[in-house]
Structures are given as structure tokens and as C-alpha cells.
Amino acid sequence: MSLEVLRRAASTLGGSEDTDYVDGPEIPAHLHLDEPPRPWDAEYTHSVFFNPDRFPTDAERDELLERVRRQFPENLRWCLEPVSALTLHGRMHIYSAHHTTLFEQNGYVAEIEPPRFKSGPRATRSLRSQQAWDAFYANCTIAEAVVDAWLRLPAGLRARTVFEDLRVDAVAPMVGRLDDNAPTKGASVLYNYHGMLVAPRGLLASRREGGEPWIAYPAEPVTLRTAFANGRRVLNAWTSDDRRSIRQRIYKEIRAWSELQRGQFRIDAIVLWIAQTLGILRVQATEWKLREKPSYVRSGTREFEGDEHAFPTKADFVREEFRSLTDGLRGELPNFRAPIIKRPPVTARADVISLLAGGIGLEDEAIWRDDRIHRDNLARQELGYLASWIGELKRFHRATLTAGVARLMEEVVSEEPASLQELDMTNDDLSGPRLIKAQFPVAVWRQTLDFAAEALQHSDGIEIQYRWNDNPTDPVAVLRDNDTIVIVGPLLDLSAERRAGWATRADRFQETRSLRF
Incomplete structure (x- = not known):
């Protein structure tokens, strides 16, 4: 099959498919240049991030530059840089969701516009961070529909499952906790178990063979009730199907496969697959939220040196955050084994799982x-x-x-x-x-x-x-x-092949019968 037509058409989109990047030789240490200028330095060229649709003409853009120069008269150098609200979080030297608000209101924001923060349950988030959480919530409604569809089947079509209660033992651990009355507040991390994410239970007092500690990633817990409610709220923006049609379709699919395969059909495979997607989305959304915490934003920047809420580096802030997470996990456990808590890795695999499910992935900062x-x-x-x-x-x-x-x-x-x-x-x-x-x-x-x-x-x-x-x-x-x-x-x-693979993974939980491991 010849697809040369596609290759030629694609090449017109910019760049060559044959382009190869080769690193040059290392520069000797004594020839390294001084640290380049940074924002607020006199010789640094500062950006005015603007919406090109709001300032379409050269005259309007010239006037915008003059407006910013009057706003910041300290003889700073300026240039215009077109951006969108979705990428603003990565362009700002010091970002807060307040900058996106300014950008959407005025059509522009200056790179050194001071950040402002809101605290409490109504703290603002960037558009990207909100998208990450919305995708997590929307997929929670899919998980809810799968479990409900299984429970609606006639008893004769429901084979024994690995997970004792699909909602309690598979979905809830990946979300956080059942409800506000649950005996535990929900784990604040998810562990890496053979390439899968599980919530800690017995792991808190155990080690792998050979004494290696467990690897965990921060994962902010929410209740099933909150997750399902938020999922219904964002569903219309996440998909063109309403919740009723999704639930009916999922029931139709699960019933059809149950009738065709009878005792060979494994609902465990589908539930585990969805639960793992929820785990990745939750971990990524937690990381997006961490990047926008006021203390994290302030840390490691010369502009906030001496600020009581700022750490010398962002790594220092993260280290303190993880210490607090570890202390919370320790609780009253006498034989507690501290995990190694890491920020989630940025990988193609995790991003593909996230993006296929309507998430946004996790780009390098x-x-x-x-x-x-x-x-x-x-x-x-x-x-x-x-x-x-x-x-x-x-x-x-x-x-x-x-x-x-x-x-x-x-x-x-x-x-x-x-x-x-x-x-x-x-x-x-x-x-x-x-x-x-x-x-x-x-x-x-x-x-x-x-x-x-x-x-x-x-x-x-x-x-x-x-x-x-x-x-x-x-x-x-x-x-x-x-x-x-x-x-x-x-x-x-x-596919049937992929379900078989997930069924094999589910069999690893025969003993615990839960993703709270």
C-alpha cells in the first residue's frame, strides 16, 4: 500500500520528516557563559502574551505594547507573543490562575504581572488543571455505568468476580473513598504494583521481596458521591452523548457479551481496565494541582526570596509535601514502612491512556x-x-x-x-x-x-x-x-484479546479481592 501522497501532503504542514537532531560536542567548563538574564532583569526581553484574535492589526498591537510599557515603566524590554489561554500556564515565568483570568478578560497579560492566589475549597485553577479533573470525573461516571450494568444482569449471567464488590473494591480505591462516613478518609497516594495502581492497606506495613520499598504517587482522594456528581455535571462538555444513552449502551454491550460467552465473560477485566484509567487520571490531576499551589509557585524564584511561604527551591517544597504525606500514611501503624513517594513520570504510555480517555496527559513543566x-x-x-x-x-x-x-x-x-x-x-x-x-x-x-x-x-x-x-x-x-x-x-x-490480558491482571488480586492492597 503506497501512502506517498500522505507523506507529501503532511510535509507541507511544516518541517521535514527526515530532519535529524544531532547534539554537538560538549562545551569545556571554562567556556560556559554566565547565567542568561531572567525576568525582571534589565537586559531580559519580557513577553506580552496576547490573544491574536483580540488584537488582529499591527496598529492595535503597537498600542498594546505602549499600554504595557506605561503599566511597567521600569525601562523593561518587551515583545509580543501570541498564545492561547490553554498554553498560558506553561509560558508564564510565575503562573497563577489569576493570569488566565486577566488574559480572558483583557486579551493579554504581561509576563511579570504579579501572581494572585485564592485559598480554600474555591481556589481557582488553570484551564488545563480543570480539564484534568473533569476528565477524571467524567470517567468515574463510565465506571459507575459499568458496575450498574453488571448488577442489572440476571443472576444467571453474573459469574463470580475477583472483586467482592465492584464498586467498593475496584472503583472506590481508585477514587479515594466511598463516602463521608467511610472509616478512613481515603489514601492520599496510589502505589505501583506490577505496573498497576493500587490503594494502600497492607502495603503500609510490608516491603517487596529483597526489602525494596514501595513506589507511590500522590493522588488526592475524593468520595464516590462527589466524583459521580461532578462527572454528571461535566459529561455534556466531555462527550456528545448524554448520560442516559451512555448507560443504556454500556448495559447493551455487557449483556450481549455475557449472553455470548456465558461463564467465560470476565467483568473483572473491564472494571480493572477502567479503574486503572481512573488511577492515572487522578494521579495526573493531582500533579496539575500541585503545580498551582501558591507555595510551590513562589518557591525557587528570586522574586519571592525571603517570603515565609516560599522554599529555596521547588524540590524543597515537594520534599516537604511528601514528608507530610508520609506522616499521614503512618498514622498509628506500629510496623509502618515508608514508601518512596515520587511525582508521576511523564511518559508516552501514561499520556496515551489519559488522552484516549479524554484527559490531557502530563507535560514537562x-x-x-x-x-x-x-x-x-x-x-x-x-x-x-x-x-x-x-x-x-x-x-x-x-x-x-x-x-x-x-x-x-x-x-x-x-x-x-x-x-x-x-x-x-x-x-x-x-x-x-x-x-x-x-x-x-x-x-x-x-x-x-x-x-x-x-x-x-x-x-x-x-x-x-x-x-x-x-x-x-x-x-x-x-x-x-x-x-x-x-x-x-x-x-x-x-477487544477480546485485550480483555483476556486484563482478566489475567485481575487474577493477581484473587487473594485480596480488592484494589486496596
Whole structure:
């Protein structure tokens, strides 16, 4: 199958697929330059981040620069930089959600606009942070629908499950706690157990074989009731389907597979898969929230030196946060074994899982301010873009396929990376492309690409639709409807092969019968 047309079309989007980056020789220590100027230094060129739609003409932008110079008259150097509200958090030298508020109100914000913070339960968040939490909550409603669908089945179709109570033993540990009356307030971390996330119980007094401590990631707990309520609130923005149709469809799929496979159908596989997605989304949302805590923002910046709420470095602040988490876990346990608490890693695998589920992933903090980090992240951003595209297609039932998206599809399906070749395939990035490839059978991918190769010769983009199949047990198929490509498949996109893999993982919990391990 020749897709040279897609490659040529994609190359017009900017950059060459054959571009290779080579590091030069190391600079001898005695030739290193002094530290470059930083914001508030006289020789630093400060940015005015602006919305180009609000200031479309040169005259309006010149007037904007003069306005900012009058606002900050300390002979500072200024330049204009177009941004969006979604990327502002990474562009500001010192960011607070107040800056996004100013940006949305005025159409611009100066790089050295002082941060302001709100405290308490109504503390403001950046748009990105709110998106991370909304995706977590929306997926909680999916988990709720799966459990309820299983409980609605006739008793004869419900085989014994590994988890004694799906809601209590599988979903609640990944959310935090059952309700406000639960005996425990909910674990503030999730542990890494054989590549899966579990909530601590007996782990708090145990070690791995060989004495290695457990690895844990901060995860702010909420109650099931809160998670489900918030999920219903954000569902309309997260997907084009209402909650009623989602619940009906999930029940239809689970009943169809239960009737087809009888005792061979494993609800444990689906519940564990969804629970692990919830765990990743919760850990990522917690990390986004940490980055916006006032003390974290103030720490490690010369502008807040001497501030009683600021630590010398951000690492010092995080260390103190983790010490508090450890103390909270210790409680009254006499044989407590302190875990190693780490910030969640930024990997292609975790980002793909998050973005397929409507999350936002977890970018490096300095990605927009450090050219080297930005370069190292380009491949993972490309893969994440494709994952996000697939997630939106399935949630909103339509998306535009461009030459650039088709090129990424080809790389993943053919396993011949070009723009994705910079992924660190020795680490957790390895399974990112595989997870995307598993979203559809290879035949569906290839048929879609064949259609695209033909259609994109005559247009900048073609419409792809995703429809739920009438019979949930039918294989995924792709149809041609004039100039539209229609993929027909299930809502719960776990193939039989993937369900078998998740069932094997669920069997590891036969003894505890819970993700509170």
C-alpha cells in the first residue's frame, strides 16, 4: 500500500520528516557563559502574551505594547507573543490562575504581572488543571455505568468476580473513598504494583521481596458521591452523548457479551481496565494541582526570596509535601514502612491512556520555556495528538482526518516511525504506540488509510465518523459514505484479546479481592 501522497501532503504542514537532531560536542567548563538574564532583569526581553484574535492589526498591537510599557515603566524590554489561554500556564515565568483570568478578560497579560492566589475549597485553577479533573470525573461516571450494568444482569449471567464488590473494591480505591462516613478518609497516594495502581492497606506495613520499598504517587482522594456528581455535571462538555444513552449502551454491550460467552465473560477485566484509567487520571490531576499551589509557585524564584511561604527551591517544597504525606500514611501503624513517594513520570504510555480517555496527559513543566525539553517532547506530543484525536472521535462521533493525522496513523500501524522515532523506546514510552494501534483492528486502520490516501488528494481534510454498532459483539468495521469514512464499533473499546490480558491482571488480586492492597 503506497501512502506517498500522505507523506507529501503532511510535509507541507511544516518541517521535514527526515530532519535529524544531532547534539554537538560538549562545551569545556571554562567556556560556559554566565547565567542568561531572567525576568525582571534589565537586559531580559519580557513577553506580552496576547490573544491574536483580540488584537488582529499591527496598529492595535503597537498600542498594546505602549499600554504595557506605561503599566511597567521600569525601562523593561518587551515583545509580543501570541498564545492561547490553554498554553498560558506553561509560558508564564510565575503562573497563577489569576493570569488566565486577566488574559480572558483583557486579551493579554504581561509576563511579570504579579501572581494572585485564592485559598480554600474555591481556589481557582488553570484551564488545563480543570480539564484534568473533569476528565477524571467524567470517567468515574463510565465506571459507575459499568458496575450498574453488571448488577442489572440476571443472576444467571453474573459469574463470580475477583472483586467482592465492584464498586467498593475496584472503583472506590481508585477514587479515594466511598463516602463521608467511610472509616478512613481515603489514601492520599496510589502505589505501583506490577505496573498497576493500587490503594494502600497492607502495603503500609510490608516491603517487596529483597526489602525494596514501595513506589507511590500522590493522588488526592475524593468520595464516590462527589466524583459521580461532578462527572454528571461535566459529561455534556466531555462527550456528545448524554448520560442516559451512555448507560443504556454500556448495559447493551455487557449483556450481549455475557449472553455470548456465558461463564467465560470476565467483568473483572473491564472494571480493572477502567479503574486503572481512573488511577492515572487522578494521579495526573493531582500533579496539575500541585503545580498551582501558591507555595510551590513562589518557591525557587528570586522574586519571592525571603517570603515565609516560599522554599529555596521547588524540590524543597515537594520534599516537604511528601514528608507530610508520609506522616499521614503512618498514622498509628506500629510496623509502618515508608514508601518512596515520587511525582508521576511523564511518559508516552501514561499520556496515551489519559488522552484516549479524554484527559490531557502530563507535560514537562519547562516544555514551553526550554528548547531542549521542547525538542525531546516533540515525538511524545505527536503521539499524544493522535491519541487525543482518537479519543475525541469516539466521544463526539466525528473528527477531521488531515494528512498530518494520517501520517501519524501510518507510522503507528506500520511500526515504521519517522516523526515518532525520538520516543525513548527503552522506557515506559514503549507501549504508547501499541496502545494506540490496539484501538482498532489492523484491517480497519489500513482500510481507513486507503480511503484517506485517495480522498486527501482532493481536500485538506476528510470527515471520519464513529458509530456504535447494532450488535456489540460484531467486529469493528469501516464503511465509506460518499466522502465520509464511518468506523462502526463499541463504546467499551476492549477487544477480546485485550480483555483476556486484563482478566489475567485481575487474577493477581484473587487473594485480596480488592484494589486496596
